[in-house]
Amino acid sequence: MTYRADPARYDAMEYRRSGRSGLKLPAISLGLWQNFGGNRDYPSAFEILGYAFDQGITHFDLANNYGPPPGSSEELFGQVLARDFHPYRDEMIVSTKAGYLMWPGPYGEFGSRKYVLASLDQSLKRMGLDYVDIFYSHRFDPETPLEETMGALAHAVHSGKALYVGISSYPEAETRRAHAILKDMGVPLTIHQPSYSMLNRWIEDDKTIDACGELGVGIIAFSPLAQGVLSGKYNQGKKEGTRADNPKGSLRQSHIEPNVLDAVQKLGPIAENRGQSMVQLALAWALRRKEMTSALIGVRTLDQLKDNLGTLKNLAFSDEELTAIDEATKGGLMDLAPRPSGWLR
Template sequence: MHSHLTDTYTPAPTRYDTMEYRPVGNSGLLLPGVSLGMWHNFGDDTPIQNQREIIRAAFDLGITHFDLANGYGPPLGSAEKNVGRVLAEDFANLRDEIVVSTKAGYDFFPGPYGRGGGAKYMLGSLDHSLTSTRLDYVDIFYSHRYDPNTPLEETARALDSAVRSGKARYAGISSYSAARTLEIARLMRELGTPLAIHQPSYSLLNRWVEDGEPSLLRTLADEGIGCIAFSALAQGLLTTKYLNGIPEGSRATQGKTLRDGMLSERNLHNVAALNKIAERRGQPLAQMALAWVLRKPQISSVLVGASRPSQLADSVLAMQSPEFTTDELAEIDEFAVDGELNIWLASSTA
């Protein structure tokens, strides 16, 4: 194994043999079915060597897509710097084999220009992200959330400008409602930079993308926009981690993103029932949860986090998951009910 930081990284020659790459809507971009999300475990609270091992392991498995945002840490912004360092040291000659995305929308700079969907903030943040990641461009630049205080035309123009300037290859949005998605998709088309991808939260216990007429998933299919799901494991709730109480050192005890109420009795009951279905299918709950999200044709990829390399190998096996039978899907529907996990909803429906 890699014992020190100076060893050179040679990617696995088999890295493209088993991963499935899926189209992103009508665009020419392909994403691996499983992508690496850097929301957790890439801040300054994680040793750089651990981060390096996770990123290398991901790429060796054919996970070519690394997903960042301006504020990921802790502290704010440190994930982009840390990942940028690993990319510069290990992936300098592999830039054309990887997809790097970042986002702007939530609080980042101090003062009045530090958040939202305005051009000054969005484009300023993108420049900051490029400096932090040591890259000339990102592959996908997202509006991280809908901003009710900025005209959608301005947010669309900022995304269009990011692509035209060569600082981003594709434009995306995250956590926008179906109606807002339709609106910005039209604006982007008029500007000549079609919206390529939407990143919503979506899991067995958070199915908002299926709700409404038309639903977000329906809207994305109609508009030819790809979809990459985040929190497909509901912050770890859809693993076996919490079935026997709350383990020490888990996200639930760190007060990170699992808030009180997420580990409600009802949620834990449903997770236990879903785990039994997964056991009957001969797979871990987390694998079934990822496969269930991936079963939808609109889904280009699911984002998974990892605190150690072995978790990625397990996640990638979701791609080889047996097909769901009609009976299994019906039984899953009994327990795959809303667990009040969508903490991003307020920003999407404003």
């Protein structure tokens, strides 16, 4: 059966401009980090991807290492593009990244021109695309001149392989430098993708969010649910089938310490008073500031996606609610600022 997108797909979604660029993104974007790899079959993947697009999610976020195994998310999304999404390619924003380990040897990760551009070519091949809409430097490389990494991003734009470029998990000082270097090369820095949630506020603490606002760079938050912790499921002792069930996964022990779970517990009544699920409260909070372009979600099931989309019904906060959230979370805040080795993704 041939997929036909819902004619009303743009009616309920809110679209926000990325900084001072011409690019608009949906307030909620769908990431394919851990749930669309080799362990996902086509029908279950398209059930989620097709529904997302039918609800106005036009932005699909990938990276070279997304899976597992690395590369498999791009391969699966490439199949969806070829089989069902092909007529709608110009309505979609497809992003990918380079920065984490992809192949052995000295050229298989970080920020060299050799790695970044080779990775982009591999990503395009896996997805069957001539270009991506956004291409990111996935993490700051302290051992490569930033001019080289940004030069590779600029080359991607000048060669027509990317329309916009971004950075991910760059601290404030490096964000400002990246913006200045790209500007000198005639390529604007369009977007920054940091981790950000009620429990993880490093972009506020080191003023990265303020720098992006000043420079006209959009922000899309990843892990706005703090690896699912803010859904409340770990307060209920749920581990089977979650990230906590994988000792080698991305969920750290620091995410589920008693003080963190206590903070999550205190958020429950706030969500209830707003008529929201915990997930919806967390996403709305991440989107509350004017600098935020989009919140990046990751889902395993269609029901999770529907819960996430319910956020759009109530994005406004009173000063009293924001104060209550700050009070509830102050004892459970995580220190997840990027280190030289970068955020593990």
